[in-house]
Amino acid sequence: MRMEAILAIAASGPEAAEADAARLAAQGVGALCAFVPQAALAQRLAVNEPAEAGGVVMLLPSLANPLAVARTVHAAWPQAYLLIVRAEDDLPRLRRDLGIAPMLGRQWSLAAVAEPELTTALRQALASSRQRRQLRTTLASANARLRETHAVSLGEYHRLVTSEHHLSNFLRHSQAAVLGLDAAGTVLFWSEGAAELLGVTVRRALGRPLAELGDWAREIVQAATSLAPEHPRQLVEQMVHLGGQERALEAMLLLTPAVAAGARGTSVVLRDVTARRRAQDQLREANLQLQRLVSERTEALEKSQLALLQVQKLEAIGKLTGGVAHDFNNVLQVIGSNLQLLQPLVQDAGESERLLRAALAAVDRGARLSSQLLAFARRQPLDPVPLNVGRKLHEMDDLLRRSLGEHIEVESSLAAGLWTTLADGGQLENVILNLAINARDAMPEGGRLTLEAANVVLDEEYTRTVPDLTPGQYVMLAVSDTGQGMPPEVAAQAFEPFFTTKPEGKGTGLGLSMAYGFAKQSGGHIRIYSEPGQGTTVKLYLPRSFEKEVIPPRHPTGPVQGGSETILVVEDDLAVQAVVVATLQSLGYRVLRASDAQAALSILQSGVHVDLLFTDVVMPGPLRSPELAQRARQLVPGIAVLFTSGYTQNAIVHGGRLDPGVELLSKPYRQEDLARKVRHLLLLHRQQARTPKPAEPAEQADEPSSPAGALRVLLVEDEAELREVTQQMLELLGCRVQAVASAEAADAALRAGSFHLLLTDISLPGRSGLELAREARALNPEMQVVVSSGYGKADTDADTWNLPKPYGLPELQSLIERVQATVA
Ligand SMILES: Nc1ncnc2c1ncn2[C@@H]1O[C@H](COP(=O)(O)OP(=O)(O)OP(=O)(O)O)[C@@H](O)[C@H]1O
Ligand SMILES: [Mg+2]
Known part of the structure; x- marks a missing residue:
């Protein structure tokens, strides 16, 4: 050492x-x-x-x-x-x-x-x-080591202190609302953004439990306590009151990483999402609105589809009823005319006269029915004139009160300055009366009927759901009652013809049908608003007219007048023709007749003087009735023209209106109607011509034909009863009749003898009457052949005549006259 x-x-x-x-x-x-x-x-x-x-x-x-x-x-x-x-x-x-x-x-x-x-x-x-x-x-x-370490950590410390300082500075001064909480929810950090957003200063917030700083804090504190390392973040959105305003506050909470080391803490970033929430709300509202709109539109579409279906259904029924009414009218025409012809013969016969009157009343009822059917089918000839609905209601006041009875109170509310509307006055009256009677029937215990008229404008929104209705100005007539109302299924069918809920014999179910047809034909619209137990309102819309109101003359009354003028009757339906001719003759007129327009024209061209041309609208042949009328006016200046029809056709009725100067007599008409109309027209023309022309003698015989004499007729009819009665009628008319029940028997008879006339039913057992007719013609070209049919007019050959069933004595008489004319 x-x-x-x-x-x-x-x-x-x-x-x-x-x-x-x-x-x-x-x-x-x-x-x-x-x-x-x-x-x-x-x-x-x-x-x-x-x-x-x-x-x-x-x-x-x-x-x-x-x-x-x-x-x-x-x-x-x-x-x-x-x-x-x-x-x-x-x-x-x-x-x-x-x-x-x-x-x-x-x-x-x-x-x-x-x-x-x-x-x-x-x-x-x-x-x-x-x-x-x-x-x-x-x-x-x-010491040296210490100094070294110390020197290093001091640098780090400085660095850390500086960056922390910066970070805290950034956060503290940023606009973001940032909070730092310890595990107990005490505020450790509070940015200026938070101070501004929440209205709590940094000094006030630091060191205080967040929950004490405002109601808005409650949910955040709650969310903060639920944070855990497995779910370290949570988003809270809530509506809060800040500074007296309602705001949407979004809080993003995040568990700080120090949690792992046991020092729990939460950072919270807050945002004011009011604008976003509002935008979302608006979007949601817009979406809802859109959905509503879509469902509304869908509903409207479904409604209009339903309406269209309903209209199509009514249209189809209309076609059917129109056809039925047409044929029905002809039948009624025959019955009615015969009954009327019969009338003078049974005047003293007591019981017979009563029966006759009952029969005539039934014909009247039938005529009303078929006219309602025609109205529904929109084939009723209308004579629309500019009229005031208010005046019409006023005129009907008495009638309505009488029809309704005392237990029903009637109230009217007419808007001032009511527009003029274009409608057929008579038909409008019918509609009003029908609606009022429906209201009466719905209020058996009494109630109130309100008649209301006002000017309305129907916009596209309204007309879209109604086919054929154009937007514009209308006069609205509403008939309301306080009656029992209709359940929806009744209201849906109420316009259908023959739909009625009334007991048998009480209602025909045609009232609303005719109102519907009338509204449509008049270019208007009708709608039912009804609530069971509350009452019903039927609203009728008629188009506004800019013409001056026409105040109609009162209906002619007084005795029926006849005359001695010459009338040319053009009618293809021989049965109808026969009764018309008979009626006019009974009134003293000279009558010429033709079965189609061509024949009528020939008569006119022959130079014979005719005062009045009375022609059916629909006729076979190339010449149409309006052309015939036109030619007649050229050939015979001053000739009066009167059309008649089972229903109107476009030929003379355009858009439901008669052409100007055209007079129309609708079938079925009463003898009296025909007489008055003919007289009225002749008078009118005489006044117009000022120089009445003397009636020239008719060239064609219009006198009843000479008795049938020995006209030989072969009658082929398989129905025994009909065969018998027809044979009797023919024999009454002076014919010699051989009646058989089959085509084979007819064949045999035709070969055995000769006949002037073969009258055969169209449907025979085993063979068609038309076939038989053809063979008979081939055998004997001189012989006249007539086919009768229960389906109206048969599709016969040109030289074969038609006799629609049911026919009566006059039809047979005129048939025999015609055959005799050919024989002679
Ligand atoms: N004002 C109303 N209140 C309640 N129900 C009504 C009313 N109007 C019509 N109805 C219902 O509509 C149905 C058809 O009415 P519509 O007028 O077409 O025929 P009707 O009155 O039964 O018979 P008609 O009028 O031919 O005599 C009626 O049977 C009834 O059920
Ligand atoms: Mg009715």
Whole structure:
């Protein structure tokens, strides 16, 4: 082991130094020492510490003033261990001097020169110095390490502190509303954005439980407590009151990572999403609106489809009823005319007359029915004139009150300045009466009927759902009652003909049908609003007219007048023709007849004078009735023209209206109607012509034909009853009749004898009547052939006549007359 050197300081004199060295050598420590004379001490102290000297400075006994030297050394080398060696007797004084004040620090000791104390002292000094030196080194290196670490962490610390400062600065001053909460929900951080959004200053918020800062905080605190590492985030959206306004607040909560280490915390970023919420609400509202609109439109579409279906259905029924009514009218015409012809013959017969009157009343009822059917089918000939609905209601006041009875209160509400409307007055009256009677029937216990008229404008929105209705100005007539109302299924069918809920015999189910047809034909519209138990309103819309109101003349009354003018009757239906001719003749007129327009034209062209042309509208042949009328006017200036029809046709009725100057007599008409109309027209024309022309004698015979004589008729009819009655009628007319039941029998008869006329039913067992007719013609071209049919007019050959069933005596009579004319 290397022994540490001891710096020994001795007195300057050589002898003293030597003596010291010798003493030390004698002590066995001399080799350890480096001797420094006192004179060189200052220089030595200035250079360095006695590191190599083990840090022990020994002050030798030779030194005269050891304490002064010790102080000097201590001042220069405060770490050095001072060992003051003295002579034994010198020690107490030195100890005393040193004891007063610790001027030499802690490391010093005194030792006597005597052995073994000096060696021990020296050893102890060295050990102490070494220990202190070691301690110092350890401390220094520890310090050095500490300094190093300290320097590094300080940099990091600085850096961290700076970036945290920046971050917090950023957050604190950002517009984002950011909060930091500890596990207990206490506010640790509060950005200025949060202060602004929530209206709570940073100072007020920091350190306080969030829940105390406002009602809006409750949900956020609740959400914050539910956060956990498995679900570290949560979004809360709520409506809150901030600054007196309702706002939508969105809070995004995030568990801070420190949670893992046990220090729970939550960061919350808040946003005011009012605008977004509002936009979403608006979008939702717009969506709902859209859905509503779509469903409304769908509903409207379905409604209009339903309406269309309903209209199509009514249209189809209309076609059917129109056809039926037409045929029905002809039947009624025959029955009615025959009954009327029969009337003078049974005048005194009591019971017979009563029966006759009942039959005639039934014909009237039938005629009303078929006219309602025609009205529904929109084939009723209308004569629309500009009229005022208010005036019409006023005129009907009496009639309505009488029809309704006393237990029903009638109220009218007419708008001022009611527009004029274009409608057929008579038909309008019928409609009003029908509606009023329906109302009456719906109020058996009494109630109130309200008649209301007003100007309305129907817009496209309304007309879209009604086929054929154009938007525009209308006069609305509403008939309301406080009656039982209709369930929807009744209202849906109420316009259908024959739909009635009334007991048998009480209702025909045609009232609303005719009102419907009338409205449609008049270019208007009708609608039912009804609520079971509440009542019903039927609204009729008629188009506005800009023409001046026409106040109609009162219906002619008084006795029927006949005349002696000449009338040309053009009618293809021979049965009808026969009764018309008979009627006109009975009124004193001279009558010419033709079965089609062509034949009529021939008569007119022959130069015979005709005062009035009475023609059916629909006739076979290429020449149409309006053309015939036109040609007639050219050929016979001043001729009056009267049309008649089972229903109107476009030929004379355009859009439900008669052409100007056209007069129409609708079938079935009463004898009286025909007489009045004919008389009226003839008078009118006479007035117009001012120079009445004398009636010229007719060229064609219009007198009843001479008796049938021995006209031979072959009657083929498989129905025994009909065969019998027809045979009787023919025989009544003076014919010689052979009646058979089959085509085969007819064949045989035709071959056996000759006939003027073959009258055969169209459907015979095993063979068609038409076929038989053809064969018969081939056998005998001179013979007249007539086919009768129960399906109206049969599709016969040109030279074969038609006799639609049912036919009566007059039809047969006229048939026989015609055959006789050909025979003659
Ligand atoms: N004002 C009303 N209140 C309640 N139900 C009504 C009303 N008007 C009509 N109805 C219903 O509509 C059905 C058809 O009416 P519509 O006028 O066509 O025929 P009707 O009155 O039964 O017979 P008709 O009028 O031919 O004598 C009626 O049977 C009734 O059920
Ligand atoms: Mg009715």
